[in-house]
Amino acid sequence: MTAQDVIDIVREVKSDFEREEDQGLLQRDLHKAEQALAGKYACERILRALEARGEISLVGSRRVGRAR
Numbered sequence: 001m002t003a004q005d006v007i008d009i010v011r012e013v014k015s016d017f018e019r020e021e022d023q024g025l026l027q028r029d030l031h032k033a034e035q036a037l038a039g040k041y042a043c044e045r046i047l048r049a050l051e052a053r054g055e056i057s058l059v060g061s062r063r064v065g066r067a068r
Helices: 003-026 030-052
Strands: none
Touching: 003 030
16 A cells, blocks of 8 residues: 555545535534544544655645634
């Protein structure tokens, strides 16, 4: 398995989490939406870590900080 294979899988999983988040919000199931959002952010963190190691270059990556 190559780095690109792993990246593709992470992107697919992130897309699944985005759909689950949308479904949760539409169904007013906040727990489901919250869990999907956490999964989506985990995928983004993995992709950013791979980018930092030089494995990939994310196009249009958001470098927006969160309010604390």
